[in-house]
Amino acid sequence: MSKTYEEINAKIRSGDVVVVTAEEMVDIVADLGPKEAAAKIDVVTTGTFGPMCSSGAFLNIGHSTPRMKIGKAWLNDVPAYAGLAAVDLYIGATEPTEDDPLNREHPGEFKYGGAHVIEDLVAGKDVRLRADAYGTDCYPRKELDSWLNIRDLNEAYMLNPRNAYQNYNVAVNKFADRDIYTYMGVVKKGLGSANYCSAGQLSPLLNDPYYRTIGIGSRIFLGGAQGFVYWQGTQHEPTGARTEGGVPKGGAGTLGTVADLKQMDPRYVVGVSFLGYGVSLALGLGTAIPVLDEEIAACTGVSDADIVAPIIDYSHNYGLNEGKPFGHVSYADLKSGEIEVEGQKVPTTPLSSYVRAREIAGELKDWVQAGKFQLVEPIQSLPGPDNSPGFKLFNNRPVEEEGGE
Amino acid sequence: MAESRIVLHFPKKLLDQPVISTAVERYKLSFNILRADITQDQEGLMVLGLEGEPKSIDDAVEWMREQGVRVQPLEKDVTRDDERCTDCGACIVVCPTNALAMDAQSREVSFSADKCVACGICVPVCPPRAMSIHF
Numbered sequence: 412m413s414k415t416y417e418e419i420n421a422k423i424r425s426g427d428v429v430v431v432t433a434e435e436m437v438d439i440v441a442d443l444g445p446k447e448a449a450a451k452i453d454v455v456t457t458g459t460f461g462p463m464c465s466s467g468a469f470l471n472i473g474h475s476t477p478r479m480k481i482g483k484a485w486l487n488d489v490p491a492y493a494g495l496a497a498v499d500l501y502i503g504a505t506e507p508t509e510d511d512p513l514n515r516e517h518p519g520e521f522k523y524g525g526a527h528v529i530e531d532l533v534a535g536k537d538v539r540l541r542a543d544a545y546g547t548d549c550y551p552r553k554e555l556d557s558w559l560n561i562r563d564l565n566e567a568y569m570l571n572p573r574n575a576y577q578n579y580n581v582a583v584n585k586f587a588d589r590d591i592y593t594y595m596g597v598v599k600k601g602l603g604s605a606n607y608c609s610a611g612q613l614s615p616l617l618n619d620p621y622y623r624t625i626g627i628g629s630r631i632f633l634g635g636a637q638g639f640v641y642w643q644g645t646q647h648e649p650t651g652a653r654t655e656g657g658v659p660k661g662g663a664g665t666l667g668t669v670a671d672l673k674q675m676d677p678r679y680v681v682g683v684s685f686l687g688y689g690v691s692l693a694l695g696l697g698t699a700i701p702v703l704d705e706e707i708a709a710c711t712g713v714s715d716a717d718i719v720a721p722i723i724d725y726s727h728n729y730g731l732n733e734g735k736p737f738g739h740v741s742y743a744d745l746k747s748g749e750i751e752v753e754g755q756k757v758p759t760t761p762l763s764s765y766v767r768a769r770e771i772a773g774e775l776k777d778w779v780q781a782g783k784f785q786l787v788e789p790i791q792s793l794p795g796p797d798n799s800p801g802f803k804l805f806n807n808r809p810v811e812e813e814g815g816e
Numbered sequence: 817m818a819e820s821r822i823v824l825h826f827p828k829k830l831l832d833q834p835v836i837s838t839a840v841e842r843y844k845l846s847f848n849i850l851r852a853d854i855t856q857d858q859e860g861l862m863v864l865g866l867e868g869e870p871k872s873i874d875d876a877v878e879w880m881r882e883q884g885v886r887v888q889p890l891e892k893d894v895t896r897d898d899e900r901c902t903d904c905g906a907c908i909v910v911c912p913t914n915a916l917a918m919d920a921q922s923r924e925v926s927f928s929a930d931k932c933v934a935c936g937i938c939v940p941v942c943p944p945r946a947m948s949i950h951f
Contacts, residue, residue: 460902460904461904462943518940520940522945596906596909596941596943597906597909597910597941599909599910603909604909606906606909681902681944682944683943683944684940684943684945685943686940686941691943693902693904693943693944746920746923747920748918748920758908758909759909760905760906760907760908760909761904761905761906761908761918762904762905762906762943763904764902764903764904764905764923765903765923766902766903766922766923766924767902767903769923
């Protein structure tokens with residue numbers, strides 16, 4: 412027996428839809444089996460809340476009088492990209508404040524950056540815009556220093572090149588003689604910690620491992636707003652090793668996402684600082700998976716015990732693209748608080764908030780039940796293992812003399 | 817027996833005085849220095865654990881105040897902004913006393929002020945900067 416998107420959307424409209432979160436679906440599939448679960452459940456909601464560095468926002472600030480073609484721009488002293496039309500800006504999540512001491516005194520604190528600007532905008536706070544320009548006949552203005560508020564912008568939307576990594580590494584520190592400061596947090600020396608970052612059984616792409624229901628045009632929860640998938644994310648790489656259940660055993664698929672910043676909630680858009688590393692954006696993202704058939708029901712029943720992640724050394728191997736993982740470990744084990752690496756007991760520490768992931772899946776469930784969130788059949792599927800764009804390391808061709816090929 | 821954790825601020829004039837050793841001797845207390853610094857304006861700062869009879873601890877604190885030391889209870893000094901905390905858990909592994917811990921079921925991060933020794937390591941490690949230290 413199978414269902415169509417239209418049948419499920421009709422149930423959403425009539426209020427008869429049966430929705431559960433991916434966490435609730437684990438027991439349902441275990442108890443009823445995938446066939447009966449598929450007959451009973453229409454939609455499974457997922458959620459994740461963690462640092463997603465490849466995020467940012469486009470802002471159209473409106474034309475000033477006199478007009479200005481902005482050359483360089485700073486939002487609360489964080490540089491924004493202005494190499495677009497006159498008053499379009501892009502603020503990237505990881506951009507630090509221009510005068511940030513960075514890692515000159517290691518480990519740097521990175522107290523404020525693009526992600527914090529985005530959070531402040533979403534929270535309705537005034538942000539100071541400074542801009543300069545060389546001036547043209549049609550755009551004579553050369554300087555601007557003004558408060559900016561999201562309500563005054565023409566457009567403000569998040570456009571993220573890469574979100575919702577399908578699975579991720581577990582970071583350990585085997586070789587350094589000190590704690591290391593990474594985008595996975597502080598990783599303690601002597602295999603002193605194992606830092607992981609995934610919502611596991613609640614995570615969007617781990618519940619749809621072959622991207623059967625998520626693709627270009629899919630409606631999603633992004634930062635508290637309803638947004639869309641516009642493309643596969645950068646570094647989308649679906650060809651790696653998978654478990655028997657089809658779940659990738661390491662980083663694999665990713666999503667390119669877009670949503671209106673004006674509809675977002677600062678609870679799900681949080682500027683974060685990683686000591687010694689930099690700024691990032693902790694972002695909430697969720698999907699609603701239509702249970703079209705038994706196979707999808709089985710996939711959404713995946714539990715933390717069924718999902719494994721590779722244990723990678725971040726003190727040497729990761730940075731130099733060397734070595735192999737010290738094996739794989741399940742999210743159930745990671746969540747127990749301690750894992751074993753090379754015969755040693757290692758305490759675990761997460762970076763992604765399961766509490767907020769659960770909250771997002773719950774909120775999305777409410778939206779679907781209330782008829783506020785309809786499902787969209789993808790316009791085009793994301794590349795799968797058979798038609799992957801590939802994933803290459805940088806082809807470094809050092810420039811010694813003049814000219815390339 | 818009781819245990820009390822306190823933050824002591826020594827004005828410059830007391831920096832060369834044996835205030836702690838006199839106090840613990842006089843009031844028969846044992847002590848554990850959790851942290852000691854001299855700040856930029858040459859004020860001494862110490863986080864101290866005191867153990868002894870409850871009345872003796874109170875009397876020792878009173879005596880130190882009379883000498884000119886400013887005394888605050890420790891638990892007021894490290895605080896968490898619960899609105900800012902996202903329950904991510906990045907702090908768990910750096911906290912030396914398990915004052916920051918994650919509940920296995922709810923996955924919420926709890927902060928137990930009574931276990932905190934005000935080392936301050938969590939403050940810059942917390943990604944949304946929910947922890948702060950005040951002396």
